[in-house]
Amino acid sequence: MAAQPRPIHIEQANYLEGGGIVGWLTTIDHKRIAILYGMSALVFMMVGGIEAMFIRAQLIVPNNTLLSPTVYNEIFTMHGLTMIFLVLMPLETGFFGNFLIPLQIGARDVAFPRLNALSYWVFILGAITLNLGWVFGSAPDAGWFGYANLTSRYYSPGPNIDFFDIGLLILGVSSVMGALNFFVTIINMRAPGMTFMRMPMFIWAVLVTVILILLAFPALTVGLIFLFMDRYFGTNYYQVIAGATPILWQHLFWIFGHPEVYIMALPAFGMISEVIPVFSRKPLFGYPMMAYSLILIAFLSYGVWGHHMFATGMGPVADSAFAITSMLIAIPTGVKVFSWIATVWGGRLRFTTSMLFAMGFLIEFTIGGLSGIMHASAPIDLEQTDSYFIVAHFHYVLFGGVLMGILAAFYYYWPKITGRMLNETLGKWHFWITAWAYNATFFPMHFIGELGMPRRIYTYAPNMGFDFWNKFESINAFILGFAFLLFFINLAWSTTNGERASSDPWDARTLEWSIPSPPPIYNFAIAPAVNSRDAWWVMKYGNVESHGLDGTAAAPPPATAAEIASIHIPAPSLFPILIALGIFSMGIGMLIAWYRMILIGAALMAFCVLSMAFEYPRWGEEDEHAVSESFLGLDMRKVGIWSFIGSECVFFASLISTYMVYKARSQGPFDAQILSIPLTSFSTFILLMSSLLMVLALAGFQRNDRFWGTFWLFGTAFFGCIFLGGQVYEFGDFWLEHGMVFNTNLFSQCFYTLVGFHGFHVFIGVVWLITMAIAGALGKIDSKRALSVEICGLYWHFVDIVWVVIFTLVYLMRTIKQA
């Protein structure tokens, strides 16, 4: 059975009340976690905005001396990192995603509430790590995509890039955990009757987004690990001596980086797809094609990364291929824009602030997309890339596009989240001032880009054609900042003075509007029965095609006291914040190379993870009310482990690809000839046999044979230890007998990294197995709880299969260099 929550007594009227500070620190309620994300992201929006104001203040006149180049380079780098990782992503997935997903699918919470809390605490500590550089006067300063080899220890000797490296690693962990959680939630926890084609479009968007996160972040993680190794252990992943190339960083980064921009864009598409139908009183046009377009965009986004590298000299074949795929991805995006317009067409339009921002989104995102088509043509890009034309493009898609979509969602969802309406007058001022100031700031960047102004320059010479427009942009950027001030004032004002919101102030279409504003802690008293798309609309008016202008909407029946009394929700937990502190401690320890801190952090993390795993259930006190399977019949933890495995596939694929490319370029005394096939064949055999033992263990528990189940679990762990012993012996032999250390050459570093990380996965597996075996020995596992063993088994088999791939590619297919 899945971890069953302890039932708690529900006293609060809504999720915002009760608990005090400790309540917020230990919360696992998705709505509170969403608020934490949202508040953090808004603070960072102010930080990133101030950084932008400084950039514009420096560039207002040529040869300005307001900021030294050192400070300017830190500011533009942090502006990019902040806006992408600390504002857009947390607002879209952390804030809106967290709040809305369970509400829109008719669920009580996400699949793994404590993992959800953990994602937030890791996020905020990662955000602090990234910004810690400011405190030490060494903020990251090599641009948000920090190209090697400028980021090497030699060319960036200070800790700036270390804050970048460790900060992003921590943030990546948070993103992947959150993505896994949302993926399982959407797959498994939809209300009965909500098939995929009946889900709100925002859910579709987030579903595709989290798949992108799961399958893109590992490439960044690998890139950052290589950077860390170069900077701390003297390896040469990105240095040109010894045969390496800094272009490896670009490939790894952009294989992550291009899906990343869709990770930012797709949730905004989803938000727009919620707002426009409601304020047009029409269903979304072309729902199936909208869903398929999302999938196609996500799929294609993995094939276009080279368009960020058109100037690097990849050769005409690669340039052409990436140009073609980049053009292709415009087609599904165009379908979406036209479908939104067709949704508006023929509707009965209400121009609330939310709808105004949605209209703004349509125009601005289209402009951004069209300039993107220009860059997709590689020869044109050779004039435009790294100029202000690119700066214009991405600010149009990310600010005019994504951020306007987020603002539309803010004005739309604020009543649901806080129970208060935002002030519409102030909102309209916000919109119209933004509409002018935003275009006035960013449209001229197309002009100065065409006039040749490069990006990332702290100053420029006069009389190049840049003077007037830079001044114009800077003045309007300050006005834009003022518009945002209006927005923040509106948010603050509404929390005390805003008109109280009913459950459905907009006469909307989806399930979250069927419950009170703000929602009670348990969301839905009874799981809604869904029979169609736009489920709430149909409940109110009878069918999707109804325009809802006649007749009265059906009010949701209030929950009875008996129904509420029977609701069980998970209890708060202290472990997420402690685990996050452990991870943070490890990160800081790595940053300052203080090993004790790494060990303490790792110990805290390990202890808390184990404790959290056994926090509940009280074994033997199952709660029969808890739901662990969806109407698809899939256990949540199984879907969860499969998602994790998918993510790990990309992780290992990145490591293996690097190994394959670099072993051919390796110079120096050692190469694959040093590998001992007989020894490794033996340990491979042992590892494969361990999988057999795992199967036997699971079979044992499934037939309630606790003795043999436990026995085979210990056996599996034992075989895993033999394998690890073989690895230790092999590494020791290479190191002590042959003198091949970590950074001897490309072969050695890639070999140790790849095989070492795999060995680390085996080690974690052994710890997991022993934990399960002890639980089995204590009589805690029976046929009803055999799924826990199956989950462990899936992980173990995966690690096995990865080893088969490594053994084949690294050992059996090793190249023996001619003398």
Next chain:
Amino acid sequence: MAPGKPILKITGMLGALVAAVLVLTGRANADRYPLDTLSPKSDLTREILWLFKEVTILDSIVLAVVVVALGLAIFVFSSRTGEPGAPSVKHSDMWLEMAWTIIPALILIAITVPTVRTIVHTQPDRWPQGALTVRVVAHQWWWEFQYPSLGVTTADEVHIPANRVVHFELVSEDVIHSFFMPAIGGKRDVVPGQVNQITLDADVPGEYWGQCTEFCGIEHADMRFRAFVDTPGDFDKWVAHQLEPPVKPDSGPAADGAKIFANAPCAICHTIKGVSGFSKEYNFGFRGPDLTHFGERTTMAGSIMDNTPENVAKWIENPDALKPGVKMPALGLSGPELSELVAYLESLK
């Protein structure tokens, strides 16, 4: 807000924007702006401009369609414009959806085909016999130019002959830079560990500006250069002059300056051929620009300022004040010694 006002405001704003674009984009004065990317002076950049114009026209058509469709929808169906009646609830139309998939695809094919042709055409893997090879060496934060077949080395300014295929080989001494000459060459990154290429045939003699366009450290903004396209006759003269030994002043401040150069640490980083500092073994003389014919260059220090005695003096006195983070140290020279050294350097024509 009253019914028509949002529509009028949107239309009015868009109209104003378009007018501003037409008047103020600087297209009329593009020739005055030395980094302009839309004033091609070579075969390579002309092909790029053709593509740019094509995409701009197609993009504008698409944008117009989107803006007009949305504007009309907003104008006609706003619920404040009288009583528009019940909304239509049509939410799919196969022909419409096919049309807005296929037509954009056709437009994109019209862009992609010439794109691929241009890519292949502008990245040849062989060059005609008479092509000139120029080796561009990028340093943090200045550009070095070598002519291997001619035996010339210079910095900050590159000269190439018009109407002759020039093949640039791009190498970096340190980090990734990007070699950007918008009028004649577009750009190509300069990546340590590999040799990138630009092949072009410039046909309009003149002075063109360039700049590094890949963030390369603290002084990325100040890593600029000049490209001179000379008539073939002028180019030969320039080459011949570069090959001449440097001026050796007999008397006056320049002669004293020569002695100062010989005795100061300058030679550790800078080469004046036949006079000082070349030892590849210890990298003497190759850390900074070659100064053999420094006096005749129009710009200096990464082409961030004109080559005048005042600027040279300010630079030598305190390079960091003019280019914070630069690797050249202040040598503690001032007063008469400084002016003599400046006189010597400016005499190196």
